[in-house]
Each structure stands twice: as C-alpha cells, then as structure tokens.
Amino acid sequence: MAGAAGKAMRQVYGETLVELGKTYPNIVVFDADVANSTRTILFGESYPDRFFDVGIAEMNMAAMAAGISTTGMIPFVNTFACFMVLRCGDPIRSLVAYTKLNVKLAGTYAGLSDSYDGASHHSILDIAFMRALPNMVVLSPADAADMKAATEAAVQYKGPVYLRIHRNECPDIPENDTQPFTLGKGKVLRDGRDITLIATGYMVHRAMEAALKLQQQGISARVVNIHTIKPLDTNLLRDCAKETGGIVVAEEHSIHGGLGGAVAEAIGRLYPVPIEFVGVRDTFAESGDYQALLEKYGLTSQHIVKAAEEVLKKKGAKG
Amino acid sequence: MGLTKERKAVLEGLCKQFRRTLLDTLYSVQTGHPGGSLSATEIITTLYFEVMKVDPKNPSWEDRDRFVLAKGHAAPMLYIALAEKGFFPKEELKTLRQLNSRLQGHPCALKTPGVELSTGPLGLGLSAALGMGLGARIQGKQFHTYVLLGDGEIQEGIVWEAAMAGAKYGIDNVVAILDKNGVQLDGPVDQIMPLGDVRAKWNSFGWNTLEVNGHKVEEIYDAIQEAHRVKGKPTIIIAHTVKGKGVSFMEGKHAWHGKPISKAEYEAAIKELEGGR
Numbered sequence: 001m002a003g004a005a006g007k008a009m010r011q012v013y014g015e016t017l018v019e020l021g022k023t024y025p026n027i028v029v030f031d032a033d034v035a036n037s038t039r040t041i042l043f044g045e046s047y048p049d050r051f052f053d054v055g056i057a058e059m060n061m062a063a064m065a066a067g068i069s070t071t072g073m074i075p076f077v078n079t080f081a082c083f084m085v086l087r088c089g090d091p092i093r094s095l096v097a098y099t100k101l102n103v104k105l106a107g108t109y110a111g112l113s114d115s116y117d118g119a120s121h122h123s124i125l126d127i128a129f130m131r132a133l134p135n136m137v138v139l140s141p142a143d144a145a146d147m148k149a150a151t152e153a154a155v156q157y158k159g160p161v162y163l164r165i166h167r168n169e170c171p172d173i174p175e176n177d178t179q180p181f182t183l184g185k186g187k188v189l190r191d192g193r194d195i196t197l198i199a200t201g202y203m204v205h206r207a208m209e210a211a212l213k214l215q216q217q218g219i220s221a222r223v224v225n226i227h228t229i230k231p232l233d234t235n236l237l238r239d240c241a242k243e244t245g246g247i248v249v250a251e252e253h254s255i256h257g258g259l260g261g262a263v264a265e266a267i268g269r270l271y272p273v274p275i276e277f278v279g280v281r282d283t284f285a286e287s288g289d290y291q292a293l294l295e296k297y298g299l300t301s302q303h304i305v306k307a308a309e310e311v312l313k314k315k316g317a318k319g
Numbered sequence: 320m321g322l323t324k325e326r327k328a329v330l331e332g333l334c335k336q337f338r339r340t341l342l343d344t345l346y347s348v349q350t351g352h353p354g355g356s357l358s359a360t361e362i363i364t365t366l367y368f369e370v371m372k373v374d375p376k377n378p379s380w381e382d383r384d385r386f387v388l389a390k391g392h393a394a395p396m397l398y399i400a401l402a403e404k405g406f407f408p409k410e411e412l413k414t415l416r417q418l419n420s421r422l423q424g425h426p427c428a429l430k431t432p433g434v435e436l437s438t439g440p441l442g443l444g445l446s447a448a449l450g451m452g453l454g455a456r457i458q459g460k461q462f463h464t465y466v467l468l469g470d471g472e473i474q475e476g477i478v479w480e481a482a483m484a485g486a487k488y489g490i491d492n493v494v495a496i497l498d499k500n501g502v503q504l505d506g507p508v509d510q511i512m513p514l515g516d517v518r519a520k521w522n523s524f525g526w527n528t529l530e531v532n533g534h535k536v537e538e539i540y541d542a543i544q545e546a547h548r549v550k551g552k553p554t555i556i557i558a559h560t561v562k563g564k565g566v567s568f569m570e571g572k573h574a575w576h577g578k579p580i581s582k583a584e585y586e587a588a589i590k591e592l593e594g595g596r
C-alpha cells in the first residue's frame with residue numbers, strides 16, 4: 001500500500017536535473033520567472049552558465065529552446081503546466097513537435113496542485129494538448145521515484161518530451177518504486193480479476209487506496225500506473241480489458257481529452273469493455289485547500305470506488 | 320485642480336487601513352501575495368476612492384469606469400478596496416482563497432462583484448483594457464478604463480502588441496498604470512530581464528507617458544487628470560513604487576512576492592503599520 005508522504009515531485013525534478021547536469025554537459029535549463037517554484041533554481045545555482053531565466057516571456061523561452069536544441073544542446077523548458085500549454089503552445093507545436101526537436105518541456109503545478117491560486121493557474125487540459133501533438137512523448141509520474149526516472153528517461157530519449165509535474169508532497173508508492181520505469185510501458189501495481197483501475201500521476205495513489213476498499217467489498221481490482229500517456233501501452237490495456245472485463249480511468253485532468261480519452265480510444269478499438277472516468281467534469285475548479293478541491297471535484301478514492309461499482313453493474317448487465 | 324488637503328488625508332488614511340487589512344487577511348489564510356499588493360495600495364485606493372465612477376449597488380451599470388488588474392496576483396488589495404466600497408461584505412475577506420469563496424486567488428469576473436476581468440496569467444490585461452476602451456468609443460460612451468500592470472509583467476510580448484494597437488487606434492480613454500517596483504518573482508527586474516528605458520520605449524510606441532511616485536496619492540491623482548486631458552493617444556503612468564511598501568522587512572524583497580506570513584512577522588508588520596511609518 002501507499003507509503004509515507006514522499007518528497008514533492010518538483011523538488012525531486014530539480015535535484016535530478018542537477019545530477020544530470022554532471023553527466024550531460026549539453027543540458028541547458030530555461031525558466032520564465034518561476035525558478036523557485038519549478039525548483040530549477042537548484043540547477044541555476046550549480047550551473048549558472050547553463051541556466052537562462054528569461055523573465056515572464058514563456059513563448060520566447062520555448063522558441064529559444066527550440067533553436068538551441070538544433071545546435072546539439074538539450075534544453076529543458078520550465079514553467080507552470082498551464083502556461084506551458086497556453087503560452088508556449090505555438091512554438092511547441094510549430095517548432096518542437098513538427099520538427100521533432102530534442103526539447104524537454106517540464107510543466108509543474110499540474111492538475112489542481114496549485115490549488116489556492118485558483119482556476120487560472122490549474123492545469124487540467126495539458127494532457128489533452130500534449131498528446132494531440134504528433135511526435136510528443138507525454139510522461140506523467142506518480143511519485144518521487146517515478147519523477148526521477150522520468151526525468152532521466154526524458155534525457156535518454158531523443159525527441160520532444162512533456163513532463164507533467166505535481167506541486168505538493170506526494171505519497172511514495174512502494175509497489176511502484178520496486179518496478180523499473182520503462183518509457184512506454186505501464187506498471188501493474190496490484191493484480192486483480194474483476195476490474196482494472198488505470199491511473200496516472202497523483203491519482204495512482206488514490207487508485208491503490210480504492211483497490212483496498214474494493215477488496216473489502218470482495219472485489220478484486222487490478223491497478224495500473226500509466227506514467228507514459230504517449231506512446232500508450234496499448235498491449236497492456238488490451239490485456240487488462242480482456243482479463244478483467246471493465247476499466248476505470250482516474251486522472252487529475254479534465255475527463256475530456258486526457259488519459260481517459262486515450263484509454264477509451266484504445267479499448268474501443270482493441271477490446272471494448274465498460275469504462276468509467278474519474279476526473280474533473282467539464283468545469284473550471286476554484287481556489288482552496290488541495291485535498292478539499294480533490295474532494296469537491298470528484299478525485300478521491302471513494303469516487304474511484306463508485307466508478308468501479310458503475311462499471312461492475314454494466315459488466316454484470318452485459319452478462 | 321489637485322487633491323484637497325482633506326481628500327489627501329482621507330486617501331492616506333484608507334491606504335493605512337488597507338495595508339493593515341491586507342496583513343490581517345493574508346496572515347489568517349496563510350496564502351496570497353503581499354509584495355505586489357502593498358506596492359499597488361496607493362494606486363488602487365486613488366482610483367476607487369477619488370477617480371472612478373462605479374456603483375456598488377449596480378456593479379454592471381453600463382457607464383461605470385472600468386478597472387483591470389492585469390497583475391492579478393494583487394487581488395487581495397483589489398478585494399479590500401471593493402469591500403470598502405460596498406461591493407460585498409468586508410467579513411467575506413476572511414474567505415480569501417478558501418473553498419466555496421467568491422474571492423478567488425486571482426480575480427474572477429464571474430464570481431466577484433466589481434471585478435471587471437478575470438486575470439492571473441500575466442500579460443492579457445492591457446489588450447483587454449484597450450478592447451474596453453474601443454468598445455466605449457464606438458458606442459459613444461464616456462467611461463474610462465484603467466489598467467494596472469506589473470513591471471515583470473511587461474516582459475510578456477503581448478504587452479508590446481497591445482502597445483502598438485493602443486497607439487494605432489488612438490485609444491485615449493484608457494489609462495495604463497505601471498507598478499514599477501523593480502522586483503518580480505525570481506529577483507530584481509534588472510537581473511531577471513532588464514526593461515531598459517521603459518519610458519522611452521512607451522514613447523517610441525506612440526504613447527503619452529507620465530512618471531509619478533506611486534506612493535503619493537496626490538501625484539497619482541494629478542497624473543490621471545493629465546492623462547484624461549491628452550487626446551488621440553493612450554497614456555501610461557509609470558509609477559515608481561516599492562514592492563512590499565510599508566512593511567520594512569518585505570520592502571524590495573522578491574522572497575515576499577507570495578510567501579505565507581508567520582506569527583512573529585505578522586506582529587512585527589502590524590506594529591510598524593500602526594506606528595504609521
């Protein structure tokens with residue numbers, strides 16, 4: 001089960017960048033006046049010559065990164081996830097993705113995790129945008145260990161990568177951390193026969209909690225961590241559909257266009273089974289305590305349990 | 320005609336009160352942005368309590384003057400002014416940034432009476448204000464639109480797109496005010512992304528430019544009156560301010576952009592504000 005509160009992903013990301021900076025003298029880091037939040041300030045302190053804080057000018061940052069990548073450097077572009085999509089969107093599509101440039105895009109404060117700043121700063125459509133881009137790899141780690149591995153994998157992979165980073169401290173998930181992180185491969189964290197709970201990011205921990213609750217009701221739930229949303233591990237998804245006959249997808253994102261959409265697209269083609277979605281339901285959220293927001297906007301383990309019950313009902317009706 | 324002695328004293332009294340309320344509010348909720356709220360105190364106060372025609376009983380009165388807080392993170396100071404005006408009860412300030420509150424972390428025009436435009440993502444406010452000005456002009460309306468920008472904020476490219484548009488269309492019913500406190504989130508503006516000669520830049524973009532001490536209500540007031548007189552081009556008032564103004568340990572420090580206030584810090588700040596420095 002989920003362990004003690006681990007480090008915040010953004011902190012792990014910042015520290016990992018510093019380590020990678022040693023092995024890769026061609027890593028350069030860009031930030032747009034949020035270096036303390038993204039934790040790239042750590043890289044800036046270690047390698048001031050390879051750190052560029054370009055001020056509040058995100059579009060310029062992304063286009064500069066596109067340019068520098070053509071000279072053999074590996075740029076990391078950093079800002080809040082919402083601004084990564086909304087401000088850097090054009091250079092990301094027209095330069096980075098289109099030309100398959102080796103640019104790494106780190107969107108921090110993803111989901112509702114920048115809770116108090118409110119809907120203007122929440123990021124619940126970034127997965128939809130990023131996964132709609134051809135050539136883009138979309139990584140969404142579940143905890144600190146995943147975050148470190150994802151950052152390393154992003155550097156080893158040659159091409160555009162989006163890293164979805166959470167703001168707050170996240171519980172470490174032992175079942176997750178004992179398995180290797182392979183880009184493009186989902187991790188089965190818990191086996192089960194009756195239903196599969198597919199989750200990404202912070203919601204993986206919630207899915208593990210939900211599986212325990214379901215177990216108390218005599219329901220055997222499989223839990224899968226999809227840390228790579230694109231390319232999606234469709235073989236694993238097909239097997240889960242076949243073997244458990246029902247799916248719930250949970251993500252800290254709009255129910256439109258995110259992991260839920262990706263899974264539904266795959267399952268609909270490969271092995272259709274009943275499916276339910278746990279995510280933000282086509283609404284802007286609001287300011288407030290993070291856990292209170294997750295509760296109000298339907299992102300708790302209890303919501304996953306409910307969705308699972310719905311799927312099981314449909315599955316039963318199907319006979 | 321400038322501010323009378325009496326009005327000046329009234330506005331200064333309000334500023335003092337608002338700073339105190341800001342500290343009370345941010346301390347009690349342990350979230351929110353003190354630095355940029357404190358630097359904007361005199362500007363927001365002069366606008367709402369001396370310049371702008373608004374009707375708290377009828378927030379959507381179509382001839383009202385508009386205020387756009389482009390640097391939306393200074394929302395707490397805006398809310399304090401709106402509450403004092405009577406747009407909503409002052410008790411509501413305690414709900415700032417809390418679940419189910421009308422007072423969002425950044426201004427939300429749908430939720431808060433008196434808020435004209437949802438802001439927070441920096442850089443969009445000036446363009447929107449120009450749109451309001453254009454809308455007033457083509458409909459023959461007399462209202463003015465005021466927009467407050469941060470000096471880090473004007474690093475956004477869209478601000479300069481707006482600068483060109485404002486000059487091209489001669490949108491003279493819009494008054495922009497730049498809260499030039501010299502500090503952004505990661506550090507001093509001069510270090511993070513130097514702005515160069517800001518006044519020369521706006522002049523060269525075709526704007527009327529004025530400079531004031533942004534903590535002197537009479538200077539702010541005079542500059543706005545002057546801006547109203549200038550026709551055919553928009554005005555930007557460059558207000559020299561201090562980030563965190565009024566609380567000495569916050570002044571000029573980027574660390575106080577958006578940091579929770581401890582009990583000891585709160586007590587020290589209140590003592591200083593009460594002392595009427």
Ligand SMILES: Cc1ncc(C[n+]2csc(CCOP(=O)(O)OP(=O)(O)O)c2C)c(N)n1
Pocket residue numbers: 032033034056083087354355356358390392439440441442468469470471472473498500502503504562576
């Ligand atoms: C597009 C965008 N990028 C980044 C941020 C995060 N952010 C909030 S305030 C701020 C610094 C603002 O500095 P400045 O405009 O000088 O405001 P002030 O000093 O008046 O607080 C930053 C980078 C944001 N809100 N919007």
Ligand SMILES: [Mg+2]
Pocket residue numbers: 469470471498499500501502503562
């Ligand atoms: Mg500033």
